[in-house]
Amino acid sequence: MMAMSPIDPRLQEALDGERDPGTLPMDLREAYARLVGAANLLQTLPAVSVAARVMAEIHDLKPEVPSVRPARRLMRWLARPRAVTLRLRPAWTLALVAGLAAILLIPTQPTNRPSPGAQEGIAQFVGHFPGARSVEVVGSFNDWSRGSLHLRDEHHDGIWHGAAVLPAGPHEYMFIVDGERWVPDPLAGRYVDDGFGAGRENSLLIVRPAQASLDEDATLR
Amino acid sequence: MRVALVLVLIAAPLAAQNGGGAASRLAGRVPTAALPAIDSLIAAAVAESLPSEPLVQKALEGSAKGVPTDRLVNGVRRGLLQLREARVIVGRAMPDQPAPEAHVAAVSAALARGLGPAIVERLLTVAPNEPPGPVLHAAADLVAHRFNPDSAADLLVEAHNKGLHGMRLLDVAVAADHELQRAGGRTHADALARVRALLPNVPTAEVPPAVTRRRTKGS
Numbered sequence: 001m002m003a004m005s006p007i008d009p010r011l012q013e014a015l016d017g018e019r020d021p022g023t024l025p026m027d028l029r030e031a032y033a034r035l036v037g038a039a040n041l042l043q044t045l046p047a048v049s050v051a052a053r054v055m056a057e058i059h060d061l062k063p064e065v066p067s068v069r070p071a072r073r074l075m076r077w078l079a080r081p082r083a084v085t086l087r088l089r090p091a092w093t094l095a096l097v098a099g100l101a102a103i104l105l106i107p108t109q110p111t112n113r114p115s116p117g118a119q120e121g122i123a124q125f126v127g128h129f130p131g132a133r134s135v136e137v138v139g140s141f142n143d144w145s146r147g148s149l150h151l152r153d154e155h156h157d158g159i160w161h162g163a164a165v166l167p168a169g170p171h172e173y174m175f176i177v178d179g180e181r182w183v184p185d186p187l188a189g190r191y192v193d194d195g196f197g198a199g200r201e202n203s204l205l206i207v208r209p210a211q212a213s214l215d216e217d218a219t220l221r
Numbered sequence: 222m223r224v225a226l227v228l229v230l231i232a233a234p235l236a237a238q239n240g241g242g243a244a245s246r247l248a249g250r251v252p253t254a255a256l257p258a259i260d261s262l263i264a265a266a267v268a269e270s271l272p273s274e275p276l277v278q279k280a281l282e283g284s285a286k287g288v289p290t291d292r293l294v295n296g297v298r299r300g301l302l303q304l305r306e307a308r309v310i311v312g313r314a315m316p317d318q319p320a321p322e323a324h325v326a327a328v329s330a331a332l333a334r335g336l337g338p339a340i341v342e343r344l345l346t347v348a349p350n351e352p353p354g355p356v357l358h359a360a361a362d363l364v365a366h367r368f369n370p371d372s373a374a375d376l377l378v379e380a381h382n383k384g385l386h387g388m389r390l391l392d393v394a395v396a397a398d399h400e401l402q403r404a405g406g407r408t409h410a411d412a413l414a415r416v417r418a419l420l421p422n423v424p425t426a427e428v429p430p431a432v433t434r435r436r437t438k439g440s
Contacts, residue, residue, distance in 0.1 A: 018401060140278045143246070144285040169357065170330060172282070190362065192334050194280060196288045196296040204334075206358055208388050209428070 009034075116165045121207035123166045125151055126187060127173075130158030133175050139173025139202075141166045146176065168209040172202040243277045251280050255290040262297050271304045272322040275329060303329045310338050314345035324353055331357035340370045347378050348386070355390045356381065362394035366401065369408050373397075376413050383421040396423040 011028050013019035021032050116122055125137050135151040141164070142148045151160035170193060173185045184191060188203035230336035251259060256413045259280045266273045279300045283293040324345070331341050336357065346357050356377055362414035363373035373394075380393045393416060400412035416423060 028323065138285060140282070144278070144281045146285070170277075190334075190358075192330075194282065194286075194287070194296070195299050195333065196283055196286075196292045197299070198292070202282075206391065208391075 014050060045178050116210040117209045118167050118170050119209055121162055121210045122167050123171070123205055124161070125149075125185065126159065126161045127151065127175055127183075129175075129177050129183075132158070132160065134178055135160040136163075136176050137162070137173055138176060139171050139205075141171045141173070144177075151175075160167055166207045167206075168207050171205045171207060173205060176203055243273055246277060247280055247284075251284045252290055252293070253263050255280075255284075255293050258294045259297050262294075262301050266301055266304060269305070270306075270319075270322070271308060272326045275304065275326055288335070300329070303332055306338070307332060310342050311345065315349050316341045327352070327354040327357055330354075331361055334358070334361035335364060336361050337370060343374055343436065344377065347381050351386065355387050357428050359390040359394040362391070363397060366394075366398050367422070368413065372410070372413055373399075376417060379417060380420050380423075385421050389423075389425070392423045392426050393420075395426055399424075 008028055008031075010019060010024055011032055013029075014021045014024055014032050015035060019030060024032060045104070123141075127135055129135055132153070135153075136146060136150065137149040138144045138146055149162060149164055151162040152162045172194075175185060177183055182200075185202055185203035185205075188205060190204035190206070191201040192204050194200045194202050226256075234426050241361060247256060247259065257410055258275075263273050268275055276297050279297050280293065282350050288296065304325055307325045310321045310328050312323045315324070328341055328345070331353075332338070341357060345353055347356065359377055360370070360373050363376070364370050376397070376398055377390055377393060380390060385393065396419065397416045398413050399407060400415045401407060
């Protein structure tokens with residue numbers, strides 16, 4: 001490897017404008033004159049590199065490919081495989097994954113709010129039971145089991161209400177007040193003898209599909 | 222003979238399976254004293270290709286209500302008899318095909334609501350290939366509001382012929398009831414006539430809006 005010879009500090013100072021070139025020794029003054037001349041020559045030549053000249057010639061070439069419609073070009077662009085470089089910082093990546101997991105896994109609301117399916121509808125229950133401590137609904141939709149559908153008196157005014165998603169069709173039901181008193185729904189509008197010979201009636205609810213068109217035939221049977 | 226034997230071999234396990242399913246749902250909920258009789262009634266329904274779910278529901282209902290054993294069993298037995306009557310009616314209305322269980326259950330429910338067999342049979346023949354529940358409940362609604370059963374059936378048949386099907390037939394009954402209540406002194410016949418004039422453009426009942434709700438068993 002060739003070692004570069006150091007430039008004389010006096011010549012350097014003259015080139016930097018820090019020394020008057022006339023004070024230099026003769027040999028250095030000649031060197032100074034050659035260097036300054038070379039610098040002036042470089043400034044007068046156009047600064048065009050080989051790459052720039054090649055690119056300029058490429059630009060001057062007329063495109064020989066037939067014109068392609070924009071939609072087709074877009075389709076080609078979309079269909080062409082491309083290398084994508086993804087630079088990830090582990091800390092940010094972990095934070096992003098944790099955030100997405102939280103959004104997907106944690107329920108947005110503490111209560112169940114299912115959307116009715118195509119053959120389901122929403123049944124709303126309302127009853128006026130002033131002074132009651134609890135009101136629940138049992139019926140054919142929950143095998144007459146207690147504990148699955150409690151009504152609430154949110155305003156403490158004796159008006160108990162609740163709702164449930166049920167299969168479309170008829171359902172017999174009754175209210176149970178304070179855990180022991182069986183009461184038909186006074187607002188049901190439809191009643192049917194319960195068949196046990198004591199003249200008691202169940203309330204009858206016909207649930208309409210919430211999402212299906214009402215003109216379509218529902219599977220009410 | 223061989224075919225019959227094969228059918229018996231296929232049907233027996235299926236019947237046992239259905240009966241077994243019902244037994245497991247009733248165990249622990251129906252009083253022990255009532256269980257054998259109720260099991261027997263449900264097995265009879267299964268053997269006769271009648272829907273057993275109405276009987277299971279009746280047994281669960283009576284047990285939840287604390288109905289005495291004898292009345293509980295009688296209630297389930299009454300249900301079985303009603304299913305048998307319903308199948309006869311369906312068979313008359315649809316003589317060319319075996320009675321679908323869903324039709325039998327719907328007719329049984331209509332009978333329980335007080336519809337007469339003749340009206341039920343007539344309504345079944347209007348659209349034998351459609352689920353009969355809506356039109357039967359619409360008729361039962363009208364009869365419950367003291368409309369003449371035959372006039373009610375006439376109105377529903379006309380509504381069906383003008384393009385109303387399924388749940389929309391319930392709107393016909395609601396419209397008739399509204400007409401009855403709208404102005405004092407309007408007779409049932411007037412109300413039916415006014416609804417008939419509206420057909421097929423009777424108002425559509427509102428579907429309850431989405432609110433806080435809970436999905437219950439069976440939904």
